[in-house]
Amino acid sequence: MYEKTFESTKLAAPGGASPQNWTQMIFVTPWDAFFCVNLWEWARIFRDGTKVAYGYPSGGYAPFPRVGGYTAFYSNGRVYGAYEIDQLPNPNESLNPDWAIDYGKAPSSLVGAFIDDLNHRYLHQPNANSVRVYDLATGAVLGTITHNAGEYFKSLNWVQHGQVAGICSVSGKVKIMDYLFGLNVLESGRIDPHRVAAYDSAFNVLVSIGMDNKTRVYCREAWPYALSNPVFDPPQVYGLKANAVKVRLTGQEGEPCPGWWVHWELTDTGGGVLGSLDKYVSKTDRDGYAWNLYYGPDDGAVGNCKIRVSVVLN
Amino acid sequence: MSLWLLKTVAPCMSYADNGACYQHTPPLWGPDGLIYNGSLVTCPRHYKQTTQSVSHFFFAPGAGPKGEDYLRAIVSFKTTYWPGWDVQRIDFDAESGQQVGQDWVGIWGQAWTGKATLGSYNAIYACMNSSTVINQVSSATVEPISGGWSVNPYNWNPKSIYFMAVVNRQDNLLAAVSSWTLDCWRNIGTTPERFAQMRLPNTLGYMAYESRNYCWIITKDGVILKADYQVPRWEMISRVNKPEVTATDFLITFDTRRKRVVVFRVRPDAEDGACRHQLEFYYPMVSPAQLTKPVPVTSLRANQRIILVAHLIGEAGEGVTPYTVNGKMALPVEGRLITPFSGTELNGRVCFQYQAPDQACEETLQLDVTVEES
Numbered sequence: 001m002y003e004k005t006f007e008s009t010k011l012a013a014p015g016g017a018s019p020q021n022w023t024q025m026i027f028v029t030p031w032d033a034f035f036c037v038n039l040w041e042w043a044r045i046f047r048d049g050t051k052v053a054y055g056y057p058s059g060g061y062a063p064f065p066r067v068g069g070y071t072a073f074y075s076n077g078r079v080y081g082a083y084e085i086d087q088l089p090n091p092n093e094s095l096n097p098d099w100a101i102d103y104g105k106a107p108s109s110l111v112g113a114f115i116d117d118l119n120h121r122y123l124h125q126p127n128a129n130s131v132r133v134y135d136l137a138t139g140a141v142l143g144t145i146t147h148n149a150g151e152y153f154k155s156l157n158w159v160q161h162g163q164v165a166g167i168c169s170v171s172g173k174v175k176i177m178d179y180l181f182g183l184n185v186l187e188s189g190r191i192d193p194h195r196v197a198a199y200d201s202a203f204n205v206l207v208s209i210g211m212d213n214k215t216r217v218y219c220r221e222a223w224p225y226a227l228s229n230p231v232f233d234p235p236q237v238y239g240l241k242a243n244a245v246k247v248r249l250t251g252q253e254g255e256p257c258p259g260w261w262v263h264w265e266l267t268d269t270g271g272g273v274l275g276s277l278d279k280y281v282s283k284t285d286r287d288g289y290a291w292n293l294y295y296g297p298d299d300g301a302v303g304n305c306k307i308r309v310s311v312v313l314n
Numbered sequence: 315m316s317l318w319l320l321k322t323v324a325p326c327m328s329y330a331d332n333g334a335c336y337q338h339t340p341p342l343w344g345p346d347g348l349i350y351n352g353s354l355v356t357c358p359r360h361y362k363q364t365t366q367s368v369s370h371f372f373f374a375p376g377a378g379p380k381g382e383d384y385l386r387a388i389v390s391f392k393t394t395y396w397p398g399w400d401v402q403r404i405d406f407d408a409e410s411g412q413q414v415g416q417d418w419v420g421i422w423g424q425a426w427t428g429k430a431t432l433g434s435y436n437a438i439y440a441c442m443n444s445s446t447v448i449n450q451v452s453s454a455t456v457e458p459i460s461g462g463w464s465v466n467p468y469n470w471n472p473k474s475i476y477f478m479a480v481v482n483r484q485d486n487l488l489a490a491v492s493s494w495t496l497d498c499w500r501n502i503g504t505t506p507e508r509f510a511q512m513r514l515p516n517t518l519g520y521m522a523y524e525s526r527n528y529c530w531i532i533t534k535d536g537v538i539l540k541a542d543y544q545v546p547r548w549e550m551i552s553r554v555n556k557p558e559v560t561a562t563d564f565l566i567t568f569d570t571r572r573k574r575v576v577v578f579r580v581r582p583d584a585e586d587g588a589c590r591h592q593l594e595f596y597y598p599m600v601s602p603a604q605l606t607k608p609v610p611v612t613s614l615r616a617n618q619r620i621i622l623v624a625h626l627i628g629e630a631g632e633g634v635t636p637y638t639v640n641g642k643m644a645l646p647v648e649g650r651l652i653t654p655f656s657g658t659e660l661n662g663r664v665c666f667q668y669q670a671p672d673q674a675c676e677e678t679l680q681l682d683v684t685v686e687e688s
Contacts, residue, residue, distance in 0.1 A: 005610045031633070032625065032661040042515060044631035047623060048607035052631030054537050054551060055515025058494045083512075085632075086539070086551040092510045203611035203623065221613045259615070 001225060001252045002174070002189045002206060002218035010049030011213040016040040022209055023109035025196035027157065028087055029069035032202055035087045036209070037063055042087070047200070047207055049215040054086065061089045064107035065157050065164075067116040069201045074106050079115055079122075096122070099139040114156035114164050116179070123164060123179055128152050131166065133179050143183045147175045157199035165199040167191070167206070173253075174206060188253040191218045222251030223313075224260060230307045232294070239296030242278065247309045249288045256288025263310045264292050271303035316552040316628035317538060317575060317596040323411035324592035326578075327387075327404055332394065335360035350398030359587030363391040366399065368591070370423075370430045371520065371565035371578045372438055373408065374453045383408035383571055384415075385593070387578060388456055390424050403454065408569055411576075411593045423456035430456045431567065432523045433481035437463070441476045441490070448479050448488070470499070470506040478521045480529040480543065489529050489543035491518045496531070498546045510546045515539070520565040522575070530575060532566035537630060538575070540598070552601075553629035554579065555594060574598075600634040602626050608641075608666060608679050617672050619652070624681055625662040633662025637683050641666045644678035651679070 014022055020039040028035050034045045042055035059075065063082075066072035071082040073089040077100035080089050095117040105124040107113035114123040120136040131145045131153075151173065153166030162180030167173075172194065176187040189206075191197065194216070197208035206218040228248040237243045249257040261281050266273050278293035285291075294307065332355045339352040349355065354364055370388035377384040385406040393400045401424045405415035430440035430451050440451045442458070450462035458464070463483065467474040467490065474497060479490035488499040488506075494517060498510040516533035523529055524540075528549065531539045536557050540550040554564065554577055563580035574597050581590040608622040628634050635658040643651050652667040666679065 003613050005612065005614050008607075008609075010607070030661060031631070032623075032659075032663045033631065046606045046625055046627075046631075047609040047611070050604065050606045050625075050627075052627070052629075054553065054630045055533075059513060061513075083548045085548040086515060086630075088513050088515060088548065090547075091513065092546075200611070203621065205611050217609055217611060219611065219613045 001223045002191055003221045003223040004192070004216055005205070005219050006047070006215075006217035008047075008049030008215040010215075012036070012045045012049045012051045012209050012215055013213040014038045014041060015043075015051075015053055022196045024063050025155070025198045025207075025209060026063060026065050026071050027069050027198045027200050027202070027207075028071060029202065030084045031087075034198055034200075034207065035063065035071050036196065045209070045215070047215060047217055049213075055088070059089070062107055062109075064113050064115070065155060065198075066095075066114075067118050067158055069158050072115045072117075074101070074113075077101055077103075079117075096136050098137045099134075101139075105134075110154060111152045112155035112166070114158070114179075116158075119162075119180055121179060123156050125152055125156075131156065131164075131177065131179070133183065145177050145179060145183045145185065147177060147185050149173045149175055154196065155198060158201055159199055159204075160201065165206070167197045167199070167208075169194055169197065187220070188255060189220065189222060190252050192216060222253070222255045222257045224249050224257045224311055225252040226250050227262075227309060227311055230292075230309055237294070237296060239275070239300065240298050242293040242295055244291060245294050245307065246289045246291050249284050249290065249311060256284070256286065258284050258286050258288060260284045260290075260311055262290035263312070265308045267306045267308050269304045269306050271305070274301055274303055274305040277307070316550070316599070316601050316630070316632050316634060317555075318599040318601040319555040320574065320595040320597050321411070322555075322592055322594050323406075325589050326406060326411060326591055326593040327389075327413050327416075327589055329361035329363040329391075329587070329589050332360050332362045348396060349394045350396065351392050351394055354392065354394050354587060358585055359583075361583075361587040361589075362394045363400065364583055364587060365580065365589070365591070366390040366392050368563060368565060368578060368580050370427070370440075370456055371567055372431045372453075373522075373567045373569050373576070374405075374432070374438065375436045375571060377405070377453050378414070382414075383569070385411070385567060385569070385576055386453065387565075388419065388424055388430075390421075406593060408572065408576075411595060417454075419455050423451070427451055427456045427458070428476075429478040429520055429565075431478070431480065431521055432570065434483040434523075434526075439463075439479065439481040441479055446475050448476065448481065448490070465502055465506075467499070467506070470508075472508065474508070478518060480521055480523045482523075482526055482543075485526055485544070487526075487543065489521075489541070489546075491521060491531070493517050496541060496543070496546075498543050512541060512546055512548065515551075519563065520567075522566045522568040524568045524570065530566055530568050532564045532577065534564070536561065536564050536579075538566065538577070538596075550598070551630045551632055555596075555601075555629065557629060600637075601628055602634045602637065602683065602685050603629045605639065605681060605683055608681055614670070616670055616674065618670050620668045620670055622666045622668060622679060624664050624666075626658050626664065626683055627662045633660055634658065635660055635662065637685070639664040639681050639683045642680045642682075643668075644680055647677065648673070648675040649677060
């Protein structure tokens with residue numbers, strides 16, 4: 001689970017006489033805000049939940065994310081850009097003049113797609129476990145990224161050069177993938193289940209609008225989920241010697257949690273406290289490991305003693 | 315850029331007062347005389363007129379007797395007097411927005427002519443309701459001028475029918491709307507070519523000509539856009555001030571002498587039947603409407619530098635700049651605000667940095683911005 005840094009009190013609620021759920025949320029770089037769409041409304045939504053509606057969808061244009069943090073619109077096989085000022089479709093210029101994308105590969109509000117017209121790539125999800133990369137000029141399949149999320153990404157969002165973030169709305173799974181160089185998953189994370197979400201490439205955070213219409217902001221640091229038992233490395237423990245001991249702090253997806261303070265203590269299991277620890281706190285490293293040294297008893301005593309570790313979350 | 319409200323003239327016009335109201339709908343015949351639309355004078359209503367529709371609104375340069383600039387509206391009324399309806403041209407002084415004249419103009423300009431607006435050579439142009447032609451029309455009656463300029467887009471390729479058009483005869487350009495789309499044409503004097511289209515965010519309310527490059531559009535719900543119809547591209551999006559004030563229709567025009575936007579907000583009558591239409595004068599300039607709350611976008615951990623982001627935006631969510639937003643920590647302060655103030659970026663964004671202390675704490679960042687009224 002990624003660390004949640006903000007939850008709004010303002011509600012980014014869909015408007016209209018019979019409000020319809022948000023279907024798309026796309027980060028727009030020149031706005032530094034999100035373009036949100038439902039059946040009746042085009043709106044600009046800010047991170048704190050402020051919503052400004054300014055238009056109505058029309059003309060069968062299906063919005064989806066474009067390289068650089070912009071909106072693209074799919075309509076009848078063609079993909080169009082949007083005007084910067086208002087993100088309204090610009091039907092004068094097609095981003096895929098050479099290859100008409102058929103409806104089977106078109107983006108929808110449930111199965112997200114992504115277009116990178118700078119590097120001539122189009123990303124489509126053939127199933128819930130992979131993303132297929134197409135050449136925008138010819139329609140040829142260039143490769144497949146297998147992510148095994150088990151759920152379609154509702155949106156494929158631009159992260160940075162060559163990277164997209166797939167976000168699942170039901171499970172909240174997030175996969176950050178390389179579609180240009182390696183065709184692999186670079187990072188796995190998770191946010192809370194939500195209605196729509198987008199990757200905010202200005203600050204590298206994830207922003208979602210929940211079922212309760214609150215906006216939530218998650219930074220890309222894993223919130224601790226599990227702390228392993230302390231493990232001696234090497235496993236054999238000697239008296240009169242510093243024995244290295246490590247513990248690992250990980251997130252829900254098994255990803256490491258760096259930079260957290262781990263508290264160590266020796267506890268009595270009936271035979272008294274044997275030996276001593278080098279430190280009482282140590283910080284987790286890049287891989288989520290915190291290290292310590294255990295000195296065995298120097299009087300030749302034999303018995304059991306327990307090392308307890310803990311992390312204070314807040 | 316957005317729109318700075320210069321002034322509002324409300325109400326900008328009034329209905330003829332009947333001088334009395336009746337407890338019950340007055341009879342068509344009898345001592346109270348011939349009364350059509352008796353509901354207009356049933357208590358608490360006591361006016362002889364109400365608005366059926368405002369069909370035209372445009373800037374008429376030099377239309378006054380001494381060459382004054384007028385803003386003109388053609389309004390059709392429902393009335394209590396014969397024959398139950400009336401069409402009048404209402405002239406407003408372009409400088410003050412005060413009503414300076416009212417004239418009966420006959421129904422034909424209102425019935426046969428679509429939405430009229432200013433175009434090239436200070437002339438007024440309009441699409442026709444009765445045909446596909448775009449004509450030069452009289453500023454006084456909005457009826458076509460015989461022998462005046464005209465084109466018929468139905469003979470062009472593709473065949474087109476428009477509700478409203480901005481005519482630029484100097485550059486042979488035409489920007490026209492049917493409902494959702496602004497079509498841009500060039501070479502309209504020779505071989506017309508539709509070179510671009512732009513999609514509106516909502517159905518058209520009204521359009522106005524600014525110059526050989528720019529036109530203004532207001533949608534049915536009061537969103538105002540400025541377009542460069544030569545490039546073409548959208549230049550600006552904003553919204554009328556106080557969009558929550560009830561309106562049944564919006565019309566827009568651009569005062570090409572004073573370089574400002576004028577919006578005619580058609581409003582439902584007051585409870586006693588009084589007219590509540592208003593004129594709003596805007597200058598194309600930044601105008602903040604709200605400041606969003608600061609949102610932390612980095613990990614909230616002890617001893618960390620935390621970045622918080624907020625936006626200063628206008629009525630349509632457009633960023634406004636240049637403004638300075640001041641930050642202040644609410645007492646008691648445990649950490650330190652590194653950025654006491656921050657200037658808005660083009661998208662209205664301001665960033666603040668906060669240094670968290672070594673221990674857990676709860677802090678409040680308050681933001682404020684000073685906007686000087688003119």
